[in-house]
Amino acid sequence: MNRCCNKLLLKNLNFLQCLNSNLTQKDYRVLSTIVQYSLFDKHKITFNEQTRHLSRDIPKKHQKTGHKSAKNNNTTSSNSRLNGITKNNANQKENAKDSSDIFKPLEVKPITNIEEDIGFELGGKLEKSEINKVLINFRQDEKVLILAQEAGLNSRMFNDVLLSFRRFCLQSKALPPDLHIKLSDIIKKAAKENDLLPYFLKHAHELFPHLHCMEDLKHISDLTEPSFWYLETREMKRKIIYHAGPTNSGKTYSALKRFQESTSGIYCGPLKLLANEVYIKTNNSGRTCDLVTGEERKFGGEDGKPSDHMACTVEMVNLEKNYEVAVIDEIQMIRDQQRGWAWTRALLGIKAQEIHVCGDISASDLISDLSFLTGDEFELKSYDRLTPLTIMDKSLESYDNVEPGDCFVCFNKNDIYNVLNNLEARGHEVAVIYGSMPPGVKLSQAARFNDPNDKCKILVATDAIGMGLNLNIRRVIFYSLRKVQLKENKIDGDEKDSSEIENITTSQALQIAGRAGRFNTAFKDGFVTTFKISDLPVLKDILKQPLEKTTRAGLHPTAEQIELFAYHLPNHSLSDLIKIFMSICKIDSGQYFLCNFGEIAYLAEMIDHIPIKLRAKYTFATSPINRKQTFVCSCFVKFVRYYSNNEIVTDEILKKMIEWPFKIPQNVNEVAHLESVYDVLDLYLWLAYRFPDIFTYIEEVKLMRIELERIIYEGVKNISILNQSGNSTRHLMRRHKRIENQNMSQITNMFTFNNNNNNNQMKQLITENKVKSNSPIEQTTPIKLDKIVFSNLISKKDQKIEELNRSDEESKSDKVDEAAMKSKYRKLVDYLNISKSVGDKQKKKKGDRITIGNKEISSKNENLDNNASYKNTLKELIENGTIEMSLKGITKNEAKTKSDLKNSNEKDNLSLAIKKILETKT
Numbered sequence: 007m008n009r010c011c012n013k014l015l016l017k018n019l020n021f022l023q024c025l026n027s028n029l030t031q032k033d034y035r036v037l038s039t040i041v042q043y044s045l046f047d048k049h050k051i052t053f054n055e056q057t058r059h060l061s062r063d064i065p066k067k068h069q070k071t072g073h074k075s076a077k078n079n080n081t082t083s084s085n086s087r088l089n090g091i092t093k094n095n096a097n098q099k100e101n102a103k104d105s106s107d108i109f110k111p112l113e114v115k116p117i118t119n120i121e122e123d124i125g126f127e128l129g130g131k132l133e134k135s136e137i138n139k140v141l142i143n144f145r146q147d148e149k150v151l152i153l154a155q156e157a158g159l160n161s162r163m164f165n166d167v168l169l170s171f172r173r174f175c176l177q178s179k180a181l182p183p184d185l186h187i188k189l190s191d192i193i194k195k196a197a198k199e200n201d202l203l204p205y206f207l208k209h210a211h212e213l214f215p216h217l218h219c220m221e222d223l224k225h226i227s228d229l230t231e232p233s234f235w236y237l238e239t240r241e242m243k244r245k246i247i248y249h250a251g252p253t254n255s256g257k258t259y260s261a262l263k264r265f266q267e268s269t270s271g272i273y274c275g276p277l278k279l280l281a282n283e284v285y286i287k288t289n290n291s292g293r294t295c296d297l298v299t300g301e302e303r304k305f306g307g308e309d310g311k312p313s314d315h316m317a318c319t320v321e322m323v324n325l326e327k328n329y330e331v332a333v334i335d336e337i338q339m340i341r342d343q344q345r346g347w348a349w350t351r352a353l354l355g356i357k358a359q360e361i362h363v364c365g366d367i368s369a370s371d372l373i374s375d376l377s378f379l380t381g382d383e384f385e386l387k388s389y390d391r392l393t394p395l396t397i398m399d400k401s402l403e404s405y406d407n408v409e410p411g412d413c414f415v416c417f418n419k420n421d422i423y424n425v426l427n428n429l430e431a432r433g434h435e436v437a438v439i440y441g442s443m444p445p446g447v448k449l450s451q452a453a454r455f456n457d458p459n460d461k462c463k464i465l466v467a468t469d470a471i472g473m474g475l476n477l478n479i480r481r482v483i484f485y486s487l488r489k490v491q492l493k494e495n496k497i498d499g500d501e502k503d504s505s506e507i508e509n510i511t512t513s514q515a516l517q518i519a520g521r522a523g524r525f526n527t528a529f530k531d532g533f534v535t536t537f538k539i540s541d542l543p544v545l546k547d548i549l550k551q552p553l554e555k556t557t558r559a560g561l562h563p564t565a566e567q568i569e570l571f572a573y574h575l576p577n578h579s580l581s582d583l584i585k586i587f588m589s590i591c592k593i594d595s596g597q598y599f600l601c602n603f604g605e606i607a608y609l610a611e612m613i614d615h616i617p618i619k620l621r622a623k624y625t626f627a628t629s630p631i632n633r634k635q636t637f638v639c640s641c642f643v644k645f646v647r648y649y650s651n652n653e654i655v656t657d658e659i660l661k662k663m664i665e666w667p668f669k670i671p672q673n674v675n676e677v678a679h680l681e682s683v684y685d686v687l688d689l690y691l692w693l694a695y696r697f698p699d700i701f702t703y704i705e706e707v708k709l710m711r712i713e714l715e716r717i718i719y720e721g722v723k724n725i726s727i728l729n730q731s732g733n734s735t736r737h738l739m740r741r742h743k744r745i746e747n748q749n750m751s752q753i754t755n756m757f758t759f760n761n762n763n764n765n766n767q768m769k770q771l772i773t774e775n776k777v778k779s780n781s782p783i784e785q786t787t788p789i790k791l792d793k794i795v796f797s798n799l800i801s802k803k804d805q806k807i808e809e810l811n812r813s814d815e816e817s818k819s820d821k822v823d824e825a826a827m828k829s830k831y832r833k834l835v836d837y838l839n840i841s842k843s844v845g846d847k848q849k850k851k852k853g854d855r856i857t858i859g860n861k862e863i864s865s866k867n868e869n870l871d872n873n874a875s876y877k878n879t880l881k882e883l884i885e886n887g888t889i890e891m892s893l894k895g896i897t898k899n900e901a902k903t904k905s906d907l908k909n910s911n912e913k914d915n916l917s918l919a920i921k922k923i924l925e926t927k928t
């Protein structure tokens with residue numbers, strides 16, 4: 007019986023999900039009536055009861071069948087979790103947030119056109135002052151307030167309705183006869199004030215039409231039983247194998263082995279890079295495999311036909327096809343505030359006999375619980391790291407202690423530039439990787455760092471290295487432990503305050519640290535430490551903590567649900583519909599959460615005024631763009647306009663829109679802009695697979711993307727210089743001039759070409775001055791040469807120029823630009839910091855005595871940080887030059903800098919800068 011009801015329910019839900027995108031208003035009405043009739047009205051009570059039974063029954067069923075293996079594999083005792091499930095189901099609660107503010111009252115006009123006034127004929131004339139009195143008494147009746155609340159009116163809405171109702175009663179030339187008679191009876195004391203309530207509520211429904219359909223809206227937005235959403239999948243016998251282990255433990259390797267052995271399979275990864283890697287590996291292993299990401303489709307079969315294996319990003323999972331094996335990678339991301347829903351959907355909906363989920367152990371209990379609910383068998387396989395990872399007892403403290411294979415991890419771009427400046431000032435070649443970089447550029451940077459023959463041995467990166475890249479890292483150095491963390495979803499979609507800067511979590515720390523000493527790479531042993539001495543105990547503490555349990559899975563409404571909302575609330579914009587959905591949807595908050603909709607609501611708001619069908623608008627609103635990138639957002643709106651006008655966005659239109667072509671970037675802002683442009687090209691491709699009639703120039707845009715990647719790569723190679731140029735154009739111009747003034751013939755003589763023709767061509771171009779130095783401040787346009795030959799030549803030429811720079815004493819001082827100087831000043835101030843100057847590891851306390859230069863300062867009765875006498879003395883010492891005498895322990899590089907400084911008036915700048923820093927500190 008339960009099974010039967012379950013199927014009926016699922017069929018209805020499936021039916022909702024199958025709605026066609028081209029439905030007219032009439033279609034909606036018809037379909038919605040059917041759905042409401044079958045699902046909500048006719049069977050409402052039965053279904054609710056049956057689903058309650060189901061959720062009680064399912065755990066029992068599991069205990070009998072598939073979960074023996076889970077027990078055998080030391081999963082958490084099922085009993086406690088079963089209790090948890092039942093409790094969670096019992097605790098299902100509606101989102102508490104009041105949604106009334108989203109519903110805007112419509113206008114109900116008083117009746118002015120009358121032919122006859124039946125009410126007047128039957129009940130006599132009504133005095134306005136009497137009507138007013140009745141309404142005042144009505145307002146004060148407590149019963150009325152309670153009943154109105156029960157009818158869905160909160161106090162704000164109640165007041166709105168009362169004002170409108172009063173206006174209607176007082177300004178209408180004739181009232182509806184029944185209302186007229188009721189008012190007349192009340193005035194004559196033949197009835198009570200609260201007898202007006204039905205008339206009042208009728209008026210309320212006209213003012214707030216959603217009150218009519220609130221129950222329906224609640225049913226449509228009921229997300230309490232996602233495990234019942236995929237009827238065909240539920241009919242399958244599935245086995246979920248959870249591969250749990252830290253990074254670099256070989257868990258994905260084992261899962262992928264099964265994927266490649268299978269007759270048909272699907273791999274769902276968190277990143278395009280990972281999907282691409284699996285696609286390449288599988289095809290290389292002799293098994294054809296397709297690649298499907300939001301922006302790309304590649305078919306591995308003969309003549310470009312789809313094959314039986316597919317690697318995709320998790321959002322692109324195919325829930326229609328049957329597979330023997332599915333792999334869902336990084337399953338702990340099911341808790342991700344933005345993307346978690348995609349893992350939930352893949353886990354609950356994939357039609358595969360074996361589902362291999364890989365991730366850290368934190369989500370194993372949740373996945374086990376969800377498989378109880380879906381009736382799937384569950385097995386846990388645990389893995390240990392393949393190589394040792396040691397937390398060091400010493401922090402790095404100085405850039406002079408860097409070694410080949412070091413990777414600095416920063417959590418913002420400023421820190422990246424700071425580290426880069428310092429490393430490059432010491433002559434290191436550095437690769438850099440951060441999140442907004444195009445994937446191809448990330449791969450090139452990773453290849454540079456991994457190449458044993460490349461001089462680049464140090465990597466500076468954000469936590470973007472945590473996933474998807476194979477890197478030969480020996481030691482991970484956390485430059486900082488503070489990161490902007492996205493907080494749990496705000497129900498009204500307002501994301502403004504939903505992020506905070508906090509220490510990284512244990513899971514994040516492990517994911518990043520785990521990159522050190524990767525199995526099968528140059529470094530067998532991995533090490534992890536911090537840059538700052540004060541961070542090391544914090545890191546140790548973070549890594550010591552148990553992994554935060556993943557207790558809830560993300561959910562997301564479907565386009566169909568939003569469409570049904572639109573049918574019920576035709577006067578509301580898409581962004582309002584999303585907000586209303588979020589505010590009234592029901593969710594089992596014990597196991598699920600609603601993913602962050604701020605981004606979608608925001609994009610929806612941006613295009614709400616453009617006339618396109620709701621389904622298309624919703625698809626546009628789910629575009630994978632970052633709303634903080636204004637350039638991308640403006641192109642996004644333009645794309646929607648083209649769609650609205652049914653106009654094809656050609657490559658020429660696109661080029662004009664993004665102001666193609668581009669020069670090699672001259673500063674970091676330009677790099678960032680080009681990265682935004684890359685995102686626009688990505689957006690075009692993403693839209694091309696959703697609106698192929700409008701965004702048709704896929705191949706052309708792909709080529710543009712490749713070219714742009716090359717340009718960005720050239721920029722990123724010089725990113726620290728570009729950053730300095732952002733800070734000091736003066737410095738850049740000096741460098742520019744110097745390179746320009748190099749004797750061109752001297753440079754050409756330095757090239758050693760294997761190919762004489764190329765050599766001659768290049769020489770010719772250089773002599774004709776058609777090819778210039780490829781420094782970041784110039785653009786070099788290949789005129790006659792083949793692109794690859796040209797870029798080889800240019801890179802050789804660049805290398806030579808860089809070598810020249812390095813051997814050139816003047817260029818050394820040039821490299822110490824403002825930003826690098828600043829960091830050196832800070833270092834000097836650090837050095838002069840009281841605790842260091844006396845060689846203490848501990849911070850000085852009240853009463854300690856300290857020495858700077860030849861002066862002794864007492865910190866008696868004062869906190870040293872605020873010790874005015876210390877600061878004054880320091881200033882004095884700077885001014886009279888003593889401080890330079892007391893600088894010991896500085897590196898060779900710095901000694902050079904110092905002598906450079908001594909010989910120039912920069913010394914004064916040093917004093918000034920230190921003073922400035924001290925003033926800021928004060």
Ligand SMILES: Nc1ncnc2c1ncn2[C@@H]1O[C@H](COP(=O)(O)OP(=O)(O)OP(=O)(O)O)[C@@H](O)[C@H]1O
Nearest residue numbers: 251252253254255256257258259260364524525526
């Ligand atoms: N049995 C094995 N034989 C050969 N290589 C292996 C084996 N197990 C793992 N590797 C290699 O070790 C590296 C790490 O393995 P894998 O990617 O599976 O780790 P993981 O636990 O999934 O970690 P992460 O989540 O960091 O990717 C990969 O390069 C993989 O190819």
